[in-house]
Amino acid sequence: MTSRAAVDVRPLTEPEFADWNRAMNIGFLREPTSSEEILEARRAQFTPGRSVGAFDGGRCIATFRSFAQELTVVGGATVPADAVTNVTVAPTHRRRGLLTRMMERDLAAAKERGDVVATLIAAEYPIYGRYGFGPATSTTEWTIDVPRTGLDPRRSGPEDGGRIDLVDAEDVRRLGPGLHERLRRAQPGAVSRDELWWRITTGAVRFHSTFHEPYYAVYRSAGGEVEGMAAYTADDHWGDAKQPLNTARVKWLIGVTPAAERALWHYLCSVDWVVKVKSGWRAPDDLLPHFLPDPRAAAVTTQADWLWVRILDVERALGARTYGAAGSLVLEVTDGGGLSGGRYRLQASADGAGSCARTTERADLTLDVAELAVLWLGDESAVRLAALGRVREERAGAARQADALLRTSRRPWCPDIF
Missing domain, CATH: 3.40.630.30 (Gcn5-related N-acetyltransferase (GNAT))
Known part of the structure; x- marks a missing residue:
């Protein structure tokens, strides 16, 4: 077995595209080799630095790509997003931390760029929660x-x-x-x-x-x-x-x-x-x-989760959307990825406008950044998440107040797959 250190995770170069595309096809159980016409079409999505591969002995065995996207939030504003797609690991190289290396690299770059969130459509449910993603819409x-x-x-x-x-x-x-x-x-x-x-x-x-x-x-x-x-x-x-x-x-x-x-x-x-x-x-x-x-x-x-969101900037994410009531809530956000953790005060006014800033005040709710993503677009209930043990009330009634602020009359929806 090749050691973790021997597998090189790095941005793709254009001459390596055919090998990367073959690895992606294998990961998605498609016919491995693409025609020159299809390869040329797929090159239109190639962005230097945002297509990443893992290489073992010069052969691509894992793929990852992200691209610039805008996501609409409650109230109609948009935020810049890092859209993640084409994620595969060869069946010969599973359980070696390759996805973690590619994901950590991409999320750090997205944070540095100033993206507010990262997004993806999850092929399998259990994979992405460990990177701070939460299912923010369903279909x-x-x-x-x-x-x-x-x-x-x-x-x-x-x-x-x-x-x-x-x-x-x-x-x-x-x-x-x-x-x-x-x-x-x-x-x-x-x-x-x-x-x-x-x-x-x-x-x-x-x-x-x-x-x-x-x-x-x-x-x-x-x-x-x-x-x-x-x-x-x-x-x-x-x-x-x-x-x-x-x-x-x-x-x-x-x-x-x-x-x-x-x-x-x-x-x-x-x-x-x-x-x-x-x-x-x-x-x-x-x-x-x-x-x-x-x-x-x-x-x-069919009824299932759809768009998954990873919040990279809590202050901008909560400040971009509108709210259903006036109120104030202090959130303790935990983040194992080290990108967005901290304590934040959300303040919403009667006209629906909101603002968010770091604070040292006592928290009303404690939740993981993935659970914050689940609540952010208004599709889930903090009361339900508290009942499931995924949100912890530090003040009685805080989950119900969060629902009054965050929930929406119509459910969020992403029409696209990417």
């Missing part, structure tokens, strides 16, 4: 049984004066970014998308050899404004009695008004031959079931 997928919805099968379009149009990939690249900006500025937990994201999702840049072009539907209001967009695919399945039993799968759906969301879901349930609609990853309190005359037609088929 739900529904499967709609179209015949049970109660919708009129003769329906021909929205009843609000709007319209649905089918468009092509070029239209999506033109209309999508502005629409998404409107969504993410209003949705806590949403993250930024760059131009490359839109090129990848529409197939202009292809990371996989099996890209299947989806259908794209756009909703325009009665005034002609684009307020919603969806990408979906459909299979080709027929029953023994020559009955169509097709399933439509939503890749993503953006709606900046309830009318747009309603129109797009009704449209998807009206496509000929489609008897089931898979909603894709949605907010856990999405309005989808209640857009249907019979909400039971939409059954929850």
Whole structure:
């Protein structure tokens, strides 16, 4: 077995990219070797210094990449984030501390850069809590049984004066970014998308050899404004009695008004031959079931944690968001990574504005930085975490006060995977 010291963890150089990409493919159980076309497409994500590899005998055996991102917080402000992705360790080199070395290097650099948080989508739940990450949003997928919805099968379009149009990939690249900006500025937990994201999702840049072009539907209001967009695919399945039993799968759906969301879901349930609609990853309190005359037609088929957050700057993180009530709370934050620990006073005013600063006052609540991340976007209850032993009250009633300050009327949601 190669010793820990003999494995070199360092930033990737461009000539090593193919070897790094092969290691990443193996880690994700994909076909190891990528075509030159796919390699060239993936190089578009290469940022010097932010793609890291672990090398044993000159061969890459672990991968790690981060990139710049913006995360929307409660109230609509955004904070700079260090988005972590492409994390793998070869099965031959597990349990040697390689992920820890790569993660510590990246988080220290993010802290030095001035990023407020780090983010990731966790493939496995138990891995990232030990680095200070906590699950800050969750996601739900529904499967709609179209015949049970109660919708009129003769329906021909929205009843609000709007319209649905089918468009092509070029239209999506033109209309999508502005629409998404409107969504993410209003949705806590949403993250930024760059131009490359839109090129990848529409197939202009292809990371996989099996890209299947989806259908794209756009909703325009009665005034002609684009307020919603969806990408979906459909299979080709027929029953023994020559009955169509097709399933439509939503890749993503953006709606900046309830009318747009309603129109797009009704449209998807009206496509000929489609008897089931898979909603894709949605907010856990999405309005989808209640857009249907019979909400039971939409059954929850997946519910899980989604966006994980690691707070790097407690003062800026708590100062960026707004609050549901006036009040003051002193938090004792523990941080095994040594990046954000300390005692902080959170002060919220009646208009929702908040500020946070270090203090020597007695703490009201003690919690790990990972639990602070769970509470930060308003999705979890401090009272629940206290019952689970994950938050400790130093003053009676402090957890209930934290809920009054931090919890939100609508749950945070991250529409993206990265």
